[in-house]
């Protein structure tokens with residue numbers, strides 16, 4: 433089974449190696465090895481204020497071809513849009529995190545509805561539910577905010593980025609209800625935290641699965657079991673930086689360059705060669721967020737519309 437699936441995915445293979453591409457383009461800051469996309473990061477966080485450009489440079493040198501930078505507040509969403517405008521390889525997601533559910537105003541939501549139309553916004557979120565000890569927003573307020581994001585997903589056609597902490601029961605109840613009343617959903621379960629059963633339910637509901645550094649933690653056997661049941665064409669990897677630093681960097685601030693450790697661990701669990709895994713997940717993430725294809729010959733984002741316009 434596994435072999436047949438891997439062979440069928442060879443159509444995603446890139447035409448030339450990143451090393452050859454880097455050499456032919458003469459670029460100096462490119463990785464000479466595997467490349468990957470960080471499908472969920474918060475490089476807009478104040479924790480990167482002192483060295484943001486160095487963090488982005490390290491990511492590029494490590495082979496991170498693109499970073500999906502995710503808003504958690506109106507202000508953060510604006511920062512993500514600004515960063516996406518400044519950097520070819522950074523994209524933006526706009527939304528409001530469930531931590532903010534108790535204090536979101538109608539004006540805040542109107543701002544999100546405006547921001548979602550900005551260039552390089554590729555999804556709505558992060559939104560969802562969180563029963564973590566540091567979230568005191570009432571669950572009914574979190575549910576209302578999540579359903580607002582679902583409506584915005586339907587009106588814009590942009591996929592949902594879902595955050596979930598210890599709330600699979602409530603999350604499935606809401607997503608089942610939304611599917612029954614409004615039709616199929618499309619999204620990604622960021623920092624997926626369940627086991628194989630929850631993974632299958634998410635996939636059935638139309639959600640891809642994104643693994644964070646938690647998959648490298650000793651105490652996460654269920655999560656690694658989940659990685660073994662996710663189809664190769666529905667998997668993504670992320671840092672969720674500055675949080676959830678993967679082994680062997682635990683205890684440090686996380687950053688996009690570390691996504692490679694997570695990717696290697698997920699590839700191992702799935703029984704897929706790493707070069708296969710990195711090719712396929714890049715294609716998955718580009719397809720999922722409807723990004724322009726990577727330019728395989730220059731290692732820069734393909735953006736022919738702007739390049740070929742009148743001078």
Ligand SMILES: [Zn+2]
Nearest residue numbers: 558595622623
């Ligand atoms: Zn999250």
Ligand SMILES: [Zn+2]
Nearest residue numbers: 472502558672
């Ligand atoms: Zn996040």
